[in-house]
Amino acid sequence: MDNTPPPPDALQPPSLARRLGSAATGTLLGLTQGFGLYLVSSNLSSIQGSLGATAAEASWLLSAYFATAASATLLLTKVRLSMGLRTFTIGSLLIFLAISALHLATDSLVSAVAVRAALGLAAAPLTSLTVFYMMQSLPARFAPFGLLLGFAALQVPGPLARVVATDLLEIGQWHGLFLFDVTLGVLSLAAIHAVPLAPQPRRNAFCRGDLLAFPLYATGLALLCVVLSQGRLHWWTDQPWLGACLALALTCIGLYAMFDLGRDNPMIDLRWLVSPYMLRFVTAVLLSRVVLSEQQVAIVGLMNALGQSNDQMRPLFALASLGTLLGFPLAGLISLRYGPRSLSVISAALVAAAAWMDAGSTAATRPQDLYLSQTLMSVALAGFFSAALQLGFGPVLQDGGKRIVSFLAVFSAAQYLGTLLGSAWINTAVEWRRQFHYQALVQHLAIGDPEVAMRLAQLGGSLARWINDPIARAKQGTALLVQQVNREAVVLAYLDVFQMIAALSVAMFVWLGALAWLNRRRAAATPSSPAAAPLPTTS
Template sequence: MSETAATTPAAAPAPAPAAPPPEPYDLRQGLLFASVSLLLGITQGLGVNLVNSNLTGIQGSLGATAAEASWLTTAYFATNISASLLLTKVRYQYGLRWFADIAIGVFLLLSLAHLFTQHLASAVIVRAALGLAAAPISSLTVLYMAQAFPPARALTGFMLGFATLQIGMPLSRIISGDLLQNGQWHGLHFVDAGLALVSVAAINVVRLRPMPTQPMFARGDGLAFTLYASALALFCVVLTQGRLHWWTDTPWIGLCLAAAIVLLGLYVMLELQRDKPLVDLRWLASPFMLRFIGATLLFRIVLSEQTVGAVGLMNQLGFTNDQMHLLFMCVTAGTIAGFLAVLPVLPSRKFGRLGTVALVLIMAAAWMDGQSTVLTRPHDLILSQTLLAAASAMFLASAMLEGFLHVIAGGLKNLISFIAVFSGGQALASLIGQAWLTTLLAERQRLHYAHLADGLQLADPLVVQRLAQLGGAYAASLNDGTARAGQALALLGQQLTQQSWVLAYDDLFHLIAAVSALGFLVFAGTHTHRWHRARQAAPASLVPSSS
């Protein structure tokens, strides 16, 4: 090689093209995205809660018993819980716009199909299909709200997207009374169909920005998902029907539980041998995810106090949704306030403290509700239920954000698994909490009724006086003394039953307060242990190295 050639520098590589500058944030477009997200969130929330919150009013128009009408709830959750996993993969595989158009179109068709259901069997089939179609609406709600904010504030958008999904529950109880009076079962679904129709127009006018697609499905996914979905569906059947038909009195409940366990075991065995599983079970068994799942289960159980406890107590005392409008409006305000309370914590990302605060609020709310009597009215529960709604929102937001940041730190490779656990786990944990608490209520009511009945003796002067007072109410309409005495005994039995239910609900509230206190001690102990460990490790990091 010549000297000239040796000293000639090598040709420098061509510089990489500069990345295009990000588009400036458009406030008007952001408001449009936020409006569509709010519309989709209310559509999805009302779609599930208008029926679940009004089963008593619906069963009459369908000619069904309470146990038969409960299959409407069972059918919805049996398909909805597992659908999140499948439809998230579909979204990544085929693209966001195609996914949005198909999802909202199917939701509209099924909402219209509700208007033609006249019998329980057809209504259950449509509810099962709607549970599958409603799952993508949740994803679209969050994605629209995320794109309503600048990229640097996307995390705020994700949180507020989840917030809009929570408004449907209290709102459904506020508007459902008039809908049932005007159109019975079909009156509820006129609103669903109308909102779905408006949503179709909205997503076509305000289009989501496209996202890159990637292959998501692998060989064996069909069998794995069949086992996964079947197991979860059977668990839903057990949890929703077991407490109505009673766990030990109905053989098919045990058969469903056994089949669910077998199918879940087969699914786990299959997934552990696959290179690309539907859900990364090994990641779910990591310490962080085990703590996350345990905290989710704890919170969803104690938060069932609102639907099972407070609402159930008011229904037992004879109050309907029409008489609790103010209560549910305050619950809506508490839910919004709880999500807004998370915003100041976003920069520091110390979401664990929010969980501790939420437990304190739940403990206080349950203790206040534990003082209920037969004279308790909906306005007496406003403060406690507003606190409980705020605690629910704070937990949901903090859990979602903490889990999502953990997934981001791992490179987003477990995003699908996290979505499946977070969305499906929330619903399944709620069903577990409701099943446990309603079973506890039934047992405590039976014990309290037996205890109260044992203390009543017809020879007791106080009992005789009470029967005379109750019989006096029929003096103007019944001349027969024996008939008046029979009516008095019937009224006393009704009052005895009502009192036993109130005492059972008080036991439930006290239990939730105790569980919340125990959870608070565990959380506080964990945070204290981490603080001490970090404090002990800090001086060691300041010691100079021997080199």
């Protein structure tokens, strides 16, 4: 047991005030962790100006964060089990606060990338602390709902960051974003002192072999994150160093697997991980993250291409935040009534419907035209996340929690890699389809065509007030026409991507529906099947 003596009130049944305090603390921790990631990822174009960097250079801020965050859950879960929950809670939040404050002193790209890499590691503990506090806020029999509410608090900052970022950037540009996050960190530190977590058993979770296994595992995941985040910007086959990173990543992961499989106490139970159930689970998590990237990547990209800024998209993402917030309780009710497998099927149907609605967009589409589809997409995100948690955590906890470290490591890595994979796939597909549509549109533009000539004359005439030379006006008119053609090609490319996402979601709907049907048949034959069991109600 943690050596720190519990306060007297911790030995008594939690009062209503204490439960409310735990819920408020969990919410605050979730917002702190989420904003630390999403305030940067949703404002790279503004941040690059503050740091004097190009778009490709600024993207390393995300690469650095994901590279360390992908493996941090495994390391820090073991640290928490070894140190005890209370010592870990205070120590991790102090480190997070110190690193967040370092952002206020960074004025160059190199220092900013270093600080982001450190924050990716330091922010990982806040995820588990958020969940612990939410579960502590409810009676033990409602612990599954506390789990869902904890992850809801972690997901809401995604769309909400685009709502609050504009005002923060006006306060202090890059530093303004982290002034807000430091403030949340200070409030979180005060909250965990006011409402401490109940102590938990601690044990030595490290083995001597981890000194070799973890660096191989972490290096492999970090290099994969770099390839996925940088591949589209530098183009996949144009830069030899991308191939070298990918080869080295696969080598490190392969060496780690060979080493860990030969140990009695591996860091991750790889044999359990390659079981059919876990392979289906990880595949479903990755695919759900890919299709859910439509909101943060495809929709934002389309709106930016049409000249819409974060400020103009604030109402859209306010509704998306509300959809996420309401989606988790709704997902819990659906799961309680129909089961988590049916919830995942419904979520896939919602994504397909939302993506199909977005596929009807045009160059005249504005954020207000996407309110319904993106609210549905946010509800689907909550549904997928809730189903994944229940289908994954349920069997793990019913097995006595022996594989909880392995599950948390795999689930976290799948979330981060799935997010990067979704972004890479969407941006690559957009560029590929843009080139296709641009060539197709240009083929129909002939100078001798009366309609083209009239359009060029109109565009050139619109510049007559500023350009007197008719030859210069004609050149500028041609340039404007090329811009319009390119914008139309970009819009058509995004519409193709929306259709691809809808098709992938339909395929997921069929696959998940078939798995749910087969599970019902097995459950009818063997009612005690652990794979079909709901999430246990133990804390």
